[in-house]
Amino acid sequence: DAGVIQSPRHEVTEMGQEVTLRCKPISGHDYLFWYRQTMMRGLELLIYFNNNVPIDDSGMPEDRFSAKMPNASFSTLKIQPSEPRDSAVYFCASSVGGWDRESYEQYFGPGTRLTVT
Amino acid sequence: DQQVKQNSPSLSVQEGRISILNCDYTNSMFDYFLWYKKYPAEGPTFLISISSIKDKNEDGRFTVFLNKSAKHLSLHIVPSQPGDSAVYFCAAYSGGGADGLTFGKGTHLIIQP
Numbered sequence: 686d687a688g689v690i691q692s693p694r695h696e697v698t699e700m701g702q703e704v705t706l707r708c709k710p711i712s713g714h715d716y717l718f719w720y721r722q723t724m725m726r727g728l729e730l731l732i733y734f735n736n737n738v739p740i741d742d743s744g745m746p747e748d749r750f751s752a753k754m755p756n757a758s759f760s761t762l763k764i765q766p767s768e769p770r771d772s773a774v775y776f777c778a779s780s781v782g783g784w785d786r787e788s789y790e791q792y793f794g795p796g797t798r799l800t801v802t
Numbered sequence: 803d804q805q806v807k808q809n810s811p812s813l814s815v816q817e818g819r820i821s822i823l824n825c826d827y828t829n830s831m832f833d834y835f836l837w838y839k840k841y842p843a844e845g846p847t848f849l850i851s852i853s854s855i856k857d858k859n860e861d862g863r864f865t866v867f868l869n870k871s872a873k874h875l876s877l878h879i880v881p882s883q884p885g886d887s888a889v890y891f892c893a894a895y896s897g898g899g900a901d902g903l904t905f906g907k908g909t910h911l912i913i914q915p
Contacts, residue, residue, distance in 0.1 A: 727906065
Protein backbone atom coordinates (compact mmCIF):
# COMPACT_ATOMS: atom_id res chain seq x y z
CA ASP A 686 0.00 0.00 0.00
CA ALA A 687 1.20 3.52 -0.77
CA GLY A 688 0.37 4.76 2.71
CA VAL A 689 -1.72 7.79 3.50
CA ILE A 690 -1.68 10.25 0.62
CA GLN A 691 -2.19 13.97 1.06
CA SER A 692 -2.44 16.76 -1.50
CA PRO A 693 -1.26 19.33 -2.07
CA ARG A 694 2.05 19.10 -0.21
CA HIS A 695 2.34 22.87 -0.11
CA GLU A 696 -0.32 25.53 -0.42
CA VAL A 697 0.20 29.29 -0.42
CA THR A 698 -2.91 31.42 -0.52
CA GLU A 699 -4.09 34.91 0.31
CA MET A 700 -6.22 35.75 3.29
CA GLY A 701 -9.91 35.34 2.55
CA GLN A 702 -9.47 32.59 -0.03
CA GLU A 703 -10.94 29.11 0.29
CA VAL A 704 -8.48 26.29 0.89
CA THR A 705 -9.19 22.58 0.39
CA LEU A 706 -6.85 19.89 1.67
CA ARG A 707 -7.25 16.31 0.53
CA CYS A 708 -6.50 12.92 2.01
CA LYS A 709 -6.64 9.32 0.87
CA PRO A 710 -6.36 6.91 3.80
CA ILE A 711 -4.84 3.44 3.72
CA SER A 712 -7.24 0.96 2.17
CA GLY A 713 -9.11 -1.04 4.81
CA HIS A 714 -8.62 1.51 7.58
CA ASP A 715 -11.89 2.48 9.25
CA TYR A 716 -10.67 5.57 11.08
CA LEU A 717 -9.44 8.84 9.60
CA PHE A 718 -7.99 11.72 11.60
CA TRP A 719 -7.09 15.31 10.77
CA TYR A 720 -4.35 16.97 12.85
CA ARG A 721 -2.76 20.41 12.76
CA GLN A 722 0.81 21.15 13.80
CA THR A 723 1.96 24.60 14.88
CA MET A 724 4.98 25.77 16.83
CA MET A 725 2.83 27.12 19.63
CA ARG A 726 0.41 24.25 20.10
CA GLY A 727 2.22 21.25 18.67
CA LEU A 728 0.09 18.49 17.11
CA GLU A 729 -3.63 18.91 17.73
CA LEU A 730 -6.49 16.65 16.73
CA LEU A 731 -9.07 18.57 14.71
CA ILE A 732 -11.64 15.91 13.80
CA TYR A 733 -11.90 12.19 13.20
CA PHE A 734 -14.19 9.87 11.26
CA ASN A 735 -15.21 6.27 11.77
CA ASN A 736 -16.57 4.52 8.69
CA ASN A 737 -16.97 7.90 6.98
CA VAL A 738 -19.02 9.36 9.84
CA PRO A 739 -17.62 12.31 11.84
CA ILE A 740 -17.31 11.21 15.46
CA ASP A 741 -15.63 14.10 17.24
CA ASP A 742 -15.08 17.55 15.78
CA SER A 743 -14.45 19.32 19.08
CA GLY A 744 -10.95 20.21 17.96
CA MET A 745 -12.08 22.19 14.93
CA PRO A 746 -11.05 25.76 15.78
CA GLU A 747 -14.10 27.57 14.40
CA ASP A 748 -16.86 27.49 11.84
CA ARG A 749 -14.47 28.46 9.08
CA PHE A 750 -13.20 24.88 9.21
CA SER A 751 -15.19 21.96 7.83
CA ALA A 752 -14.34 18.35 6.97
CA LYS A 753 -16.08 15.71 4.93
CA MET A 754 -15.56 12.08 4.11
CA PRO A 755 -17.86 11.19 1.19
CA ASN A 756 -16.45 7.66 0.91
CA ALA A 757 -13.95 5.32 2.51
CA SER A 758 -11.07 6.45 0.31
CA PHE A 759 -11.32 10.23 0.39
CA SER A 760 -11.59 13.08 2.85
CA THR A 761 -11.32 16.85 2.62
CA LEU A 762 -10.56 19.59 5.11
CA LYS A 763 -11.80 22.99 3.99
CA ILE A 764 -11.03 26.43 5.38
CA GLN A 765 -13.26 29.26 4.20
CA PRO A 766 -12.28 32.05 4.51
CA SER A 767 -8.64 31.42 5.33
CA GLU A 768 -6.68 33.65 7.74
CA PRO A 769 -2.93 34.05 8.37
CA ARG A 770 -3.27 32.29 11.77
CA ASP A 771 -4.37 29.15 9.90
CA SER A 772 -0.82 28.76 8.61
CA ALA A 773 0.38 25.37 9.83
CA VAL A 774 1.14 21.83 8.69
CA TYR A 775 -2.02 19.74 8.40
CA PHE A 776 -1.70 15.98 8.75
CA CYS A 777 -4.12 13.26 7.88
CA ALA A 778 -3.82 9.86 9.57
CA SER A 779 -5.70 6.59 9.42
CA SER A 780 -5.96 3.47 11.55
CA VAL A 781 -7.57 0.07 11.48
CA GLY A 782 -9.72 0.74 14.51
CA GLY A 783 -11.21 -1.80 16.86
CA TRP A 784 -10.32 -2.98 20.33
CA ASP A 785 -6.92 -4.56 19.77
CA ARG A 786 -4.02 -2.45 20.99
CA GLU A 787 -2.40 -2.67 17.57
CA SER A 788 -5.41 -0.88 16.15
CA TYR A 789 -4.42 2.24 18.10
CA GLU A 790 -1.45 2.81 15.84
CA GLN A 791 -2.14 5.62 13.45
CA TYR A 792 -0.40 6.02 10.12
CA PHE A 793 0.29 9.56 9.07
CA GLY A 794 0.49 11.17 5.67
CA PRO A 795 3.35 13.53 4.75
CA GLY A 796 1.29 16.60 5.59
CA THR A 797 0.23 19.76 3.77
CA ARG A 798 2.14 22.92 4.63
CA LEU A 799 -0.35 25.78 4.42
CA THR A 800 0.77 29.40 4.29
CA VAL A 801 -1.87 32.12 4.34
CA THR A 802 -0.53 35.59 3.53
CA ASP B 803 -3.74 22.94 29.09
CA GLN B 804 -1.20 20.38 27.94
CA GLN B 805 -2.19 16.89 29.08
CA VAL B 806 0.97 15.38 27.62
CA LYS B 807 4.17 17.28 28.30
CA GLN B 808 7.64 16.92 26.87
CA ASN B 809 9.63 19.48 28.79
CA SER B 810 12.84 19.23 26.78
CA PRO B 811 12.46 20.86 23.36
CA SER B 812 15.83 19.48 22.32
CA LEU B 813 18.43 16.95 23.39
CA SER B 814 21.95 16.40 22.11
CA VAL B 815 23.63 12.99 22.57
CA GLN B 816 26.87 11.53 21.31
CA GLU B 817 26.71 8.66 18.87
CA GLY B 818 26.90 5.33 20.66
CA ARG B 819 25.62 6.68 23.97
CA ILE B 820 22.15 6.30 25.44
CA SER B 821 19.40 8.79 24.57
CA ILE B 822 16.65 9.25 27.15
CA LEU B 823 13.54 11.17 26.17
CA ASN B 824 11.00 12.01 28.84
CA CYS B 825 7.26 12.54 28.86
CA ASP B 826 4.81 13.44 31.63
CA TYR B 827 1.02 13.28 31.52
CA THR B 828 -1.75 14.59 33.70
CA ASN B 829 -4.83 12.64 32.59
CA SER B 830 -5.16 9.48 34.69
CA MET B 831 -7.60 8.10 32.10
CA PHE B 832 -4.79 7.58 29.60
CA ASP B 833 -4.17 3.86 29.30
CA TYR B 834 -2.04 3.46 26.20
CA PHE B 835 1.04 5.39 25.19
CA LEU B 836 2.94 5.65 21.94
CA TRP B 837 6.13 7.22 20.70
CA TYR B 838 6.31 8.64 17.21
CA LYS B 839 9.38 9.74 15.29
CA LYS B 840 9.29 12.54 12.76
CA TYR B 841 11.79 13.59 10.13
CA PRO B 842 11.54 17.01 8.42
CA ALA B 843 8.92 17.23 5.67
CA GLU B 844 7.48 13.84 6.61
CA GLY B 845 4.58 12.71 8.75
CA PRO B 846 5.16 11.12 12.16
CA THR B 847 5.85 7.39 12.08
CA PHE B 848 5.02 4.96 14.85
CA LEU B 849 8.01 3.78 16.87
CA ILE B 850 6.95 1.88 19.99
CA SER B 851 4.03 1.69 22.40
CA ILE B 852 3.16 0.54 25.90
CA SER B 853 -0.06 -0.36 27.64
CA SER B 854 -0.75 0.93 31.14
CA ILE B 855 -0.78 -2.64 32.43
CA LYS B 856 2.95 -2.89 31.70
CA ASP B 857 5.94 -0.95 32.97
CA LYS B 858 8.37 -1.77 30.17
CA ASN B 859 8.32 -2.60 26.49
CA GLU B 860 11.39 -3.29 24.41
CA ASP B 861 11.94 -3.39 20.65
CA GLY B 862 15.53 -3.67 19.52
CA ARG B 863 17.43 -0.52 20.50
CA PHE B 864 14.25 1.13 21.78
CA THR B 865 12.77 0.65 25.24
CA VAL B 866 9.84 2.51 26.74
CA PHE B 867 9.35 2.66 30.50
CA LEU B 868 6.10 3.63 32.20
CA ASN B 869 5.75 4.80 35.80
CA LYS B 870 2.01 5.10 36.38
CA SER B 871 2.25 6.45 39.90
CA ALA B 872 4.43 9.30 38.68
CA LYS B 873 2.49 9.67 35.41
CA HIS B 874 5.80 9.53 33.61
CA LEU B 875 7.19 7.62 30.69
CA SER B 876 10.54 7.59 29.00
CA LEU B 877 12.03 6.35 25.76
CA HIS B 878 15.54 4.92 25.85
CA ILE B 879 17.57 4.51 22.68
CA VAL B 880 20.79 2.56 23.01
CA PRO B 881 23.13 2.81 21.29
CA SER B 882 22.18 6.08 19.62
CA GLN B 883 22.86 6.29 15.90
CA PRO B 884 23.00 9.26 13.49
CA GLY B 885 19.72 8.14 11.86
CA ASP B 886 18.00 8.60 15.19
CA SER B 887 18.25 12.37 14.81
CA ALA B 888 14.60 13.43 14.54
CA VAL B 889 11.75 14.92 16.54
CA TYR B 890 10.17 12.43 18.94
CA PHE B 891 6.56 12.81 20.01
CA CYS B 892 4.99 11.18 23.01
CA ALA B 893 1.27 10.44 22.54
CA ALA B 894 -1.51 8.98 24.65
CA TYR B 895 -4.95 7.43 24.34
CA SER B 896 -7.68 7.61 26.95
CA GLY B 897 -8.89 4.17 25.95
CA GLY B 898 -12.24 2.90 24.76
CA GLY B 899 -11.29 2.52 21.15
CA ALA B 900 -9.66 4.44 18.36
CA ASP B 901 -10.06 7.99 19.55
CA GLY B 902 -7.61 10.67 18.55
CA LEU B 903 -4.18 10.79 20.09
CA THR B 904 -3.11 13.52 22.50
CA PHE B 905 0.43 14.54 21.60
CA GLY B 906 3.24 16.24 23.44
CA LYS B 907 5.05 19.07 21.66
CA GLY B 908 8.01 16.89 20.80
CA THR B 909 11.71 16.67 21.61
CA HIS B 910 14.28 17.27 18.90
CA LEU B 911 16.99 14.64 19.34
CA ILE B 912 20.36 15.44 17.79
CA ILE B 913 22.94 12.67 17.61
CA GLN B 914 26.46 14.08 17.45
CA PRO B 915 29.25 12.10 15.76
